[in-house]
Amino acid sequence: MAQEISTKDQFEFVFNAFRGLQTVQVISLGLQLGMFAALEKAKGGLSAAELAAELKLHVPYVRIWCQAAYAFNVLEMTSEDKYQIAPKLNTVLLDQEHPRYLGGFAQGFATYLADDFQRYPDAFANGTVHPFWEHGAPFSEWVSGLTHPLQRLVVGKILPDMFGEQLKTGIHVLDVGCGTGRLIFKLAENYPNCRFVGIDADANGINIARKESSRLGLSSRATFRHVRGEQVKFESEFDLALMFEVFHELPMPERPSVLAGCYRALRPGGRLFIVDETWPEDAQQLRDPAFGMSVLVQFSELIWGNIVSTESEQSKLLTDAGFINLKRGDIGGTFTTIMATKPLEVPAGTD
Numbered sequence: 001m002a003q004e005i006s007t008k009d010q011f012e013f014v015f016n017a018f019r020g021l022q023t024v025q026v027i028s029l030g031l032q033l034g035m036f037a038a039l040e041k042a043k044g045g046l047s048a049a050e051l052a053a054e055l056k057l058h059v060p061y062v063r064i065w066c067q068a069a070y071a072f073n074v075l076e077m078t079s080e081d082k083y084q085i086a087p088k089l090n091t092v093l094l095d096q097e098h099p100r101y102l103g104g105f106a107q108g109f110a111t112y113l114a115d116d117f118q119r120y121p122d123a124f125a126n127g128t129v130h131p132f133w134e135h136g137a138p139f140s141e142w143v144s145g146l147t148h149p150l151q152r153l154v155v156g157k158i159l160p161d162m163f164g165e166q167l168k169t170g171i172h173v174l175d176v177g178c179g180t181g182r183l184i185f186k187l188a189e190n191y192p193n194c195r196f197v198g199i200d201a202d203a204n205g206i207n208i209a210r211k212e213s214s215r216l217g218l219s220s221r222a223t224f225r226h227v228r229g230e231q232v233k234f235e236s237e238f239d240l241a242l243m244f245e246v247f248h249e250l251p252m253p254e255r256p257s258v259l260a261g262c263y264r265a266l267r268p269g270g271r272l273f274i275v276d277e278t279w280p281e282d283a284q285q286l287r288d289p290a291f292g293m294s295v296l297v298q299f300s301e302l303i304w305g306n307i308v309s310t311e312s313e314q315s316k317l318l319t320d321a322g323f324i325n326l327k328r329g330d331i332g333g334t335f336t337t338i339m340a341t342k343p344l345e346v347p348a349g350t351d
């Protein structure tokens with residue numbers, strides 16, 4: 001017989017959730033003030049007083065930060081009462097190139113997402129949305145830091161496996177919801193014969209992308225337009241269209257027109273490649289760790305107007321737009337990839 005859950009059990013369950021929240025705060029502060037970076041640099045560890053002296057911080061506060069971080073398993077203590085970062089956490093918290101980097105996420109949770117959360121009570125009452133592009137340029141930069149390691153994986157492995165020769169020969173690529181353009185820059189660096197167009201509804205992202213494109217000397221083959229996905233008017237110009245962490249951001253009523261625009265923009269035989277989260281078909285699967293990222297993204301981006309689609313919703317939208325040969329994959333069991341093809345023989349009246 002299953003053991004009855006006590007009030008004490010539930011108290012501990014909620015209390016542990018508070019510890020989780022405070023762990024994120026401790027991590028965020030440690031990153032912001034450079035405390036993890038200083039501990040990482042001093043290989044044998046630092047006492048709280050040494051850490052405070054190194055960073056010109058107030059010793060008693062730093063001591064409590066060290067002790068709290070130790071209590072939360074973020075720091076370890078050496079035999080001489082010095083602190084060092086817990087094993088492998090330097091990678092997860094400091095290595096911005098690593099696919100398992102979460103430092104940026106922790107900082108955003110304590111800042112942008114905490115600010116967004118203040119808006120939730122009103123939003124729940126009246127359904128208001130605070131869209132991505134109203135958050136400001138630092139937010140756009142922050143998001144592009146979050147997607148950067150995943151983009152590296154896709155550009156380094158997944159796209160070359162799928163399109164190796166074509167990318168080398170040179171193709172025309174459209175990035176819908178390109179943000180600050182970093183996916184295009186990574187591809188442009190690896191594939192000098194390709195040309196790129198990035199579009200986004202966020203003027204801040206596009207401004208950053210244009211400046212970076214010119215700084216990198218890529219303006220002749222990487223251009224950026226401030227236009228919404230549902231307004232794209234390209235006709236059979238592209239071999240590949242990308243949507244990287246964008247599908248769940250498109251307003252539900254606009255999804256068919258964005259996909260129709262991608263379809264029109266592609267040449268016959270061209271392909272659309274999507275990276276996104278997927279919502280489970282059955283709500284009981286919401287506790288499955290495979291959907292952990294989807295739940296996290298959905299709840300924290302609710303107020304941006306975002307809705308993570310189920311597999312059947314994604315497939316129906318793509319098929320209704322005319323795409324065929326839908327091939328699904330995943331990255332790390334967390335992110336969904338979908339490759340969809342525009343048929344070579346386009347049915348009459350659909351192009």
Ligand SMILES: C[S@@+](CC[C@H](N)C(=O)[O-])C[C@H]1O[C@@H](n2cnc3c(N)ncnc32)[C@H](O)[C@@H]1O
Nearest residue numbers: 144147177178179200201202228229244245249
């Ligand atoms: C999570 S960000 C991803 C940006 C970029 N693809 C990356 O990997 O960093 C989602 C992007 O989708 C853009 N977006 C959302 N709705 C859009 C729409 N209707 N048309 C074009 N872009 C849109 C946002 O402005 C934002 O830049």
